[in-house]
Amino acid sequence: MAHLHISHVDLEFTVGAERQDTLHSMLRRGLMRHTEQRTVKALQDVSITIAAGERVGLIGHNGAGKSTLLKVMAGIYPPKRGAVAVDGHVCPLFEFVTGFEMEATGWENIRTRALLLGMSPREIDRKIDSIAAFSNLGEFLDIPVRHYSSGMFVRLAFATSTAVDPQILLLDEVMAAGDAVFINSARQRMNDLMLRASVVVFASHSLDVLPSFCDRTILLQKGRVIADGPTAEVVRLYQAPTAVPVT
């Protein structure tokens, strides 16, 4: 069964060193012997176990580490310390459009995007008609997406991205907060997707969407887990800042 286990994960971003290293800055560092690297501790001692069938919310203020934690779960960021053990196919849906090429046609983009999300060519053959049907683009699928309006483009990207059958689904708020942008059918499709997945972890600001989906919620603050439990309790803690221990 799909599950996810993270133990004592630390993650740091080194600002000024790994990001903008130039030969010049290395020379200067070598000569002057004092470093001006700054490390940002994005995650500190995070341990989380999520079993099959769980739907877990992630909340916290901007910069609390929600997206970073999702990227650690997705295997995109390797942790500095600690272990990440994932059993099952992970599908991160942080946005819809990576892989879309403006010069390629709608059909071509469906195939590329679906491959990137982990669908097999055979699975794509099976699903492509239903993706096309949901996008409701008809003949427009034959022309390059460069000619699409932004609304058409979003429909296609959304239809394709929500066609996956992930074991472990990781959502970031842009996707989860789709309700503000999309019409009812899109919302229904998103719900179906979340119900199909064995494990869902979804980061959100929107406290009204969260309780309807997640029994369990994790509250992050400054890269640490400060609460992990039933959604109602954790949300209450989140909304009463005085109760939150400041680290």
Added chain:
Amino acid sequence: MRSSFDDIARSAALWPIWARLGLQDVRLKFRRSAIGPAWIFINLAILVVSIGFIYANLLGQEPRQFIPYLTIGMILWAYLTNSIIDGGNAFVHSEGYIKQISLPIYVYLFRFFISITATMLITMCAFVIVAVLYRLPVGLGTLLAVPGLLMLMATSLLLIAIFAHLNARFRDVAHLASVAMQVLFYVTPVIFPAHLLQNRGRLAWIVELNPMFHLLEVVRRPLLSNSAAEWHSYLVAVGIIAVLGTVSMVLVRVYGRRIVFAL
């Protein structure tokens, strides 16, 4: 980190993805142009014709020998340059993919390898035309170009791997490499025949010690003269692959997935 080498194996197994992306890159580059990939030929043809007749004269060469030599040399040289310069951007240009999609990162090295190699194979057709026009000797010896080409492809893949890592970490590397390739172009026998330097005793070492020369020879010689290259050229080519292979393994080991933090 053990898992980096697992990632390479997983990436290779995901060939439907990188083959599609790589070929799509080639197709899309020309989609909106009227004559499409024919531009690759026109580009090469103009270069070969203009350099060819001037240099053949300047260097006192027979055009019927010099033009095919120049054509294949330019094609192979462009392949190596593209591997280093364009391939060096494999990670940098894939930042959006690497940070949003949980595929093993080496998929993007293979993607660039496919598009760069496919472009080279398309330009090879131009050489076939030249070979027919100038009635180059064809026989079993010509087939020896195939192992040579495989060696060159291995070199290309390893160069992409090395420069993708270095360039992600130190953005100056791309500029340095482009300057270095320009210098090497004038030192390596591409637009002048190797024997012009080799016959000048004192300068012969420039050719013999130049690894790029031997790399070109293992493909160029069989195609031009229906015979194998010098045996030591093969030896040097294998040596280059071994050295580049070692360097890329070290880089994969040192950086592994942490390359994402450099993007």
